Amino acid sequence: MRQEDPVAAGAAAPPELAAMRRALVLAARGLGSTSPNPVVGCVVLDEGGRTVGEGWHQRSGGPHAEVHALAEAGEDARGGTAVVTLEPCNHTGRTGPCAQALLDAGIARVVYAVADPDPAAKGGAAALNAAGVQVVGGVLAAEAASVNAAWLTAVRHHRPHVTWKYAATLDGRSAAADGTSRWITSSEARADVHRLRAASDAVLVGSGTARTDDPQLSARGVEGAVQPLRVVLDTEARTHRGARVLDGTAPTLIAVAEDTPAGPLDTLAEVVRLPREGAGLALPALLAELYGRGVRALLLEGGPTLAGAFLAAGLVDRVVGYIAPVLLGEGPAVLGSAGISTIDQALRLTVTETIRLGPDLRITAETAAAHTAAAAADAADTAADTEPRRETRA
Structure with a gap:
């Protein structure tokens, strides 16, 4: 029947x-x-x-x-x-x-x-x-x-899902006092980052990271990986000609301010011009641009300033931290200003997974909004696996 x-x-x-x-x-x-x-x-x-x-x-x-x-x-x-x-x-x-x-x-x-x-x-x-x-x-x-x-x-909010990934010492430093940072984490953790990139549609860094670390941002050592779109948030179009993100290994998009005049960079990579917001670019406009390009999973690998801006704007859904059993004492912190000035404003996350990778620990946590959505799905799951009932959901 x-x-x-x-x-x-x-x-x-x-x-x-x-x-x-x-x-x-x-x-x-x-x-x-x-x-x-x-x-x-x-x-x-x-x-x-x-x-x-x-x-x-x-x-x-x-x-x-x-x-x-x-x-x-x-x-x-x-x-x-x-x-x-x-x-x-x-x-x-x-x-x-x-x-x-x-x-x-x-x-x-x-x-x-x-x-x-x-x-x-x-x-x-x-x-x-x-x-x-x-x-x-x-x-x-x-x-x-x-x-x-x-x-x-993406379906519910019409923007990509954003995962902020970082690597840090046990005392929360992303580099030593002299700026050196290779390698804080182990080879096992670095291999896992490549798998994380391979599972993403795009990888994003700011101009500071692009200049300081000169990352290639490709997924290496992952069989059958589709290379993610490499995105550099470069407000003043200062990415240099020899940057590794321009090496042709994967597609690259450079986001600059809409009032930045055309220059050599326009001939080296695809450039998109976005409105300014504060000292940088409007992040909602950036996410709208990436969404329109089919990006659904965005991996944020930027430094403390860009990560802080995304968190302050409420645009981070998940955090993946690679923690090494290393102490540096001094050095740049992994996170810059995120609009938090008192303990009551602290962003409290929900840890969803912890995994050992060689000597390091990978911690995955969700922000409040993402965890609320997961909890709602969990409630539906619980109902489905207990007393049979009928509902009108389609």
């Missing part, structure tokens, strides 16, 4: 929970290569609960996760279950709607984690339900929302 509501949030069977965990792993393989689309993983189970197909969204414009998994499953999908990290789309763009692909394959049940908030693509659950398919939503929603945090942030 067809359900009255498009989605029933109920307890998933053990094979479905295992399949969703596997689908989350598959989805993460698409980080850095699917924007402006989401990362999605899918596992198809046959009628007996055995895995017969797996897939993930591999690149923007390519087949979606469900299509890959159904192709691998073949006729074994008929009468089976599709477990997907995101509600199947109901939209025809460069590819057809996944909801229809599931119907054509004879899928009898669909279990998904996160409802699609995109007005152009949502509605797959309702379409499947209307065709007689049993639909369960909210399974491992918090975990799925975390994997897809960049895309979900």
Whole structure:
């Protein structure tokens, strides 16, 4: 009998929970290569609960996760279950709607984690339900929302999700008193930074970091990595001709003030002119520019001044700190002014992960707004894994 509501949030069977965990792993393989689309993983189970197909969204414009998994499953999908990290789309763009692909394959049940908030693509659950398919939503929603945090942030706020990454000593120094900073962290931590870059669409630094450290900002040592867009916030267009960010390894965008006259830099890289704000450029305008270019995950690797400006503007969603068991005493602090003058204004974060990398520690934390969104997804997940009920979410 067809359900009255498009989605029933109920307890998933053990094979479905295992399949969703596997689908989350598959989805993460698409980080850095699917924007402006989401990362999605899918596992198809046959009628007996055995895995017969797996897939993930591999690149923007390519087949979606469900299509890959159904192709691998073949006729074994008929009468089976599709477990997907995101509600199947109901939209025809460069590819057809996944909801229809599931119907054509004879899928009898669909279990998904996160409802699609995109007005152009949502509605797959309702379409499947209307065709007689049993639909369960909210399974491992918090975990799925975390994997897809960049895309979900972009859909809801029309800007990229911003991760501020830094490396520091145990006493919070980013360099020694004489300015030297190579290497504070270990080779294991530095390799992890390259993986973080590979999972991002763009990497951003300010002109100070570009001049002092001359970083290349590419993702090295990561097999199959799609190189992120390298962005330099250079208000007065002072990036020098021999800078490594201009070496052609990856695309580069230089953001300068809109009143900066054309100069040699315009012939060396793509230059975008943005309005001034205070001593620098308007950060909302920068994020709007990057959003329009399809950037959904932005990695901020700037120095203390740029990091402070982003935090003061409330534009940081996640912080990833690489902490080395090193003491320097004097030297520049990892964070400059962030508009905080009293303890009551302190930005208190929620730690979501701690990992040892060689001798170092990587700490990941979310800002209040990002954590609130994750908590809401967690509440939906809890409801989905307890007492069966019905809801009208589509």
